[in-house]
Amino acid sequence: MLSMVSAKIRIYEQFAELARVLGHAHRLELIEHVAQGERSVERLAQLTGLSFANASQHLQQLRRGGFVEARRDGKRVLYRLADGPILSLIAALRCYAERNRAEVGKIVEDYFDRLDQLEPVSREELVDRLQDGTAVVLDVRPEDEFALGHVPGALNIPLDELERRLTELPTDQEIVAYCRGAYCVLSFEAVAALRLKGFRVRRLEEGFPEWKAAGLLVEARG
Incomplete structure (x- = not known):
């Protein structure tokens, strides 16, 4: 059985992993585009200026973190925003950055x-x-x-x-x-x-x- 201290650390480790997944500018931009509606990897790569391989790699990271979901449509893979307060999380990050990061302000x-x-x-x-x-x-x-x-x-x-x-x-x-x-x-x-x-x-x-x-x-x- 986990102790109170080890349970807290395990939770914080999960928080840190989620933060790591979000910790890339391209992934944040991909979330913005996926939030418009379900899109193919090809279209998302085009919108972000990334190569297909690079966009696909970032999207897979976001999927493993639970931020996006994927389904196959013939030969294409389509991504959509996952359920949950994802946009609220991004909005909180934005508000914090505008207030506390001089460069953002x-x-x-x-x-x-x-x-x-x-x-x-x-x-x-x-x-x-x-x-x-x-x-x-x-x-x-x-x-x-x-x-x-x-x-x-x-x-x-x-x-x-x-x-x-x-x-x-x-x-x-x-x-x-x-x-x-x-x-x-x-x-x-x-x-x-x-x-x-x-x-x-x-x-x-x-x-x-x-x-x-x-x-x-x-x-x-x-």
Whole structure:
């Protein structure tokens, strides 16, 4: 039978192993992409700029740590985010880093805050505004991510198509833009570009995965 001390150490060893699995920038980025919906290794490698072999190796590490799950679809292996408070764990890490790591705070200030200094729209506020029709929701992720799941009623205009599709956006309502998560540059750049064009626009706090994890309604294309 384990003693109280040895039981505690065994638990801490497991904590340390989970931290080790998360302790790689590519794995954190892969979690962000897998959180959008089920994706193939090929697509995840493309999105992250990794080789197929490298992406597969990182995903296997995440699977062994219980952060993602995999299934085979013919010759392809598809990955999805595992159950559990994974995004809450990442959010806690982000909040700690922004508060206690000077380099993180400087990057946020120099890049993200420069693009968008207005307070973002909270999930609760957006729910209310969707109900009373006082906001138009803009999803600036790629079309394949939008198809996997999106905020109900959202208009999908990927960032690289925004300039030529401005006429699809309303000029008499505030636009709420969102993308993959708190550090996804797509929504920051979309908001900055639209404000230069005279649109009233703010970002959604965090992104689609956090919206979904909060148990809010989601639409998907069949």
